[in-house]
Amino acid sequence: MTALAGGGLAGAGALSACGGVGGAASGGSEPLRYAMWGNNVRQQNYQKAFEQMQAAMPDLQIAMEFADYTAFQERMTTQMAARTVADVFWVPSAQVMTYADNGLYRNLDGLETLDLSDYSESDLEGFKLGGELNTMPFGIFVPAMRYNVTFAEEDGVELPEDGPGWTWDSLAEFARDYSANNSSGRKALSYGAEHDLSFENWLRQRGEQLWTEDGRIGFTEDGLASWIDWWEALRTAEATTSIGEQDGVAPDWPTIGDKILMNFGNSNHIIDDAKQFPDYEFALRHPPVDPAAEPGFQYLYFPRMAIYSGTDDETAATAGRVLTYCTSTVEMLEAVGLTMGAPVNPRVAEEVKAIASPDEVEMLDLVAEDRALDRRPRYEAPAGSSTWRTVMGRVLEEVTLGDSTPSKAAADLIAEVGAAIDRAA
Known part of the structure; x- marks a missing residue:
């Protein structure tokens, strides 16, 4: 664990006007431990960001504890048991409530060094877990449909417009027609039944949800089976890539990115995925609506x-300044990019457009449209549910191999994940 030396990449004066960051940070001689995950590129980008953060706060030292996603969670399990968790840490989505149940989060209400002045009351309510502001979001994803503008122009097709005509049925009809008739041999879609944000969107459109407020499965067998049915109808009609073509039920983008017109994914995925096919133009739109x-x-x-x-309180005050810098400055995003989603700070989300790429602007605009809407509450994954995506992949594979049916797959998943939640309760 090596503390980063303070760098000279950005002056403190330039940063002090952005989100309240500036001046000397409080804290003792020990570096602030900051734990996160990712690949080598992310590690390098965050090291650069931390160096310029330290230039803005000369008394600050940060020790970055970095690992890949799986190793990060394994290390957190060990540290949680030993009570040696880092001062600031990222929270894997599958572990949000597990960590809460284990008392890992410090209440952020009243932490004076955490600048929340840019957020509305509605924003802050949406950040809370169980009514308590005890974690800080640092990005926003929404479910999205990405399409290849270049292919659409080459093939002379137009997707149905947003509005009453943009439904799951109209998309399915378009997908079958496109796959059967385009002259390039492309498929309309990758098989995407395993995509979690899109599945959750499907459920919420039907009055169900992924998880309930009291930590249970929030969807019915019919809710999941109808999702699998929709995808199976397209797969068997050859309107999607086959499981073999895409190397599994989870599509491998580098393998199929030049073979499909559209795919379901997270809004932020366009940033890295588009770079793998620089000769094509991509765009985002909202998924269909029931x-x-x-x-x-x-x-x-x-x-x-x-x-x-x-x-301790002194280190927590320093951590509050770090959270402010990470969420409320454009300088942070200049260093690390937008691969973790649209900025959660609404002011920064507008300011960053001045330096954003066209693909990043696509993401920013799509997220802003959903953010402006009134939305029903969403609840995080309960303890014991961390393997539900793995279970989903397995039951989907059984269906696509002909070894199961959508109804049986739904029943099997609900039984297995429900039992795991019961064991963790």
């Missing part, structure tokens, strides 16, 4: 970070 969907089904998905509950 005609019977009630208003408020849209939702925001937050990657979160937290301050460890065992951190």
